[in-house]
Amino acid sequence: MRGAHCWTDHRLVVIKLNLRLPRPCRSERAKHIRLNFERLQDTNTRAKYAETLSTALQPLDLKSGEINTVWESLSSHVLDTAKFTSTLGLKVRKLEDWFDDNDRVLTDAIDKHRRLLKQHSRTHQSGNVEELRHSDLELRKLTRQAKDKWWQEKTSDAVAR
Known part of the structure; x- marks a missing residue:
């Protein structure tokens, strides 16, 4: 019994809490680049892409140097040409709308x-x-x-x- 009146005082409660929050899951892999290869089905676009790619690859010296550095420069030129030119571009992922604006x-x-x-x-x-x-x-x-x-x-x- 505590205090002058029985069971009237509050009891102090002490808790030790060990809280561990998980770290957010983040992928350590690089994101995949999705190029719009469907545009290559058009012959004019395919010819234009081949022309821009050949002009981008002309200054490269592919016969000298280590194979890894040559591959890195070649792949970066091909990806940059595909991404940043108006011929291919990146693939846009768009969900279809169920709402018709003309309704x-x-x-x-x-x-x-x-x-x-x-x-x-x-x-x-x-x-x-x-x-x-x-x-x-x-x-x-x-x-x-x-x-x-x-x-x-x-x-x-x-x-x-």
Whole structure:
């Protein structure tokens, strides 16, 4: 029993905590360079790339020196020519959009919802809340339909291949 009144004082608790946080996992490898080789299927692009590559490789002396240094200079010239010229360039990884900018019904619903949001933020009237909720539900329904349609087209294209 502690103090004048039984069990009224607080008890001091001491904890020793040994906290170890893991280091973030980072790859030590260099990132792979992805070149846009699909452009080489065009004969004009292929000829232009061959011409720029031959002009870039002319000043190199490939017959003298150690094999590793020659390889490093050759590979760096080839990669730089592919990356920084307008012929090939880097491959851009772009995800396909399920939203079609030309879908008039969906863009009208988005515009209406944005207009109602602005109006509601200015006035804060209770009548606008119900209309805003209805617009939100309608917009969600339309976007879900558009997304489902996109997925169905995507799967039918994959099956057709």
